[in-house]
Amino acid sequence: MDLPKRYKLVYSAADIAAVVSAIGKEITTWAQEVYDKTGQDVLGIPVLRGGLFFFADLVRQVDWSVRIAPVKTWGYESSNNHMLSGGVKVNLVDIAARGRHVLLIDDLCDTGRTLEAVSGTLMAAGACEVRSAVLIKRILTDETYEPDYVGFRFEGAEWLVGYGMDDAERWRNLSSIYVIKKE
Numbered sequence: 001m002d003l004p005k006r007y008k009l010v011y012s013a014a015d016i017a018a019v020v021s022a023i024g025k026e027i028t029t030w031a032q033e034v035y036d037k038t039g040q041d042v043l044g045i046p047v048l049r050g051g052l053f054f055f056a057d058l059v060r061q062v063d064w065s066v067r068i069a070p071v072k073t074w075g076y077e078s079s080n081n082h083m084l085s086g087g088v089k090v091n092l093v094d095i096a097a098r099g100r101h102v103l104l105i106d107d108l109c110d111t112g113r114t115l116e117a118v119s120g121t122l123m124a125a126g127a128c129e130v131r132s133a134v135l136i137k138r139i140l141t142d143e144t145y146e147p148d149y150v151g152f153r154f155e156g157a158e159w160l161v162g163y164g165m166d167d168a169e170r171w172r173n174l175s176s177i178y179v180i181k182k183e
Contacts, residue, residue: 019151024061053164098126112145
């Protein structure tokens with residue numbers, strides 16, 4: 001594949017598969033505990049669009065039933081990779097969260113404002129518990145949220161692309177993750 005020269009590999013497909021498997025084992029234990037206590041499966045919610053790739057691979061590594069309901073959020077302008085000035089926008093479509101144990105699944109946690117907003121919305125809708133799993137947690141000084149399950153911890157301000165993360169809506173479909181180096 002002929003990728004842009006400014007892309008530098010950070011996490012290979014094999015690296016990603018290993019951490020997804022490990023997180024899946026941890027979530028399996030929790031999902032079984034939830035079922036034993038409540039008789040309900042965990043409700044798995046992928047944060048669209050970026051979290052879709054991680055979600056699909058992760059729930060297949062959970063050795064227990066997971067119910068699925070998507071949520072769409074907007075935190076960045078797709079045309080230029082800049083944060084929205086009005087904050088995170090959350091769209092819960094037909095998600096029955098009342099009385100449920102929920103697992104939010106996203107590709108990347110920067111400051112945590114997206115996961116914090118979605119978690120708050122779900123708790124306000126009556127969820128018993130909201131946990132989160134992210135493939136990458138960016139280490140920042142202004143973090144507001146710590147996910148429950150983290151695959152990689154990334155230091156640096158570079159934009160990440162691949163495995164669901166985009167470069168101005170391009171290259172989400174890469175099986176590995178790259179940083180975009182400034183030219």
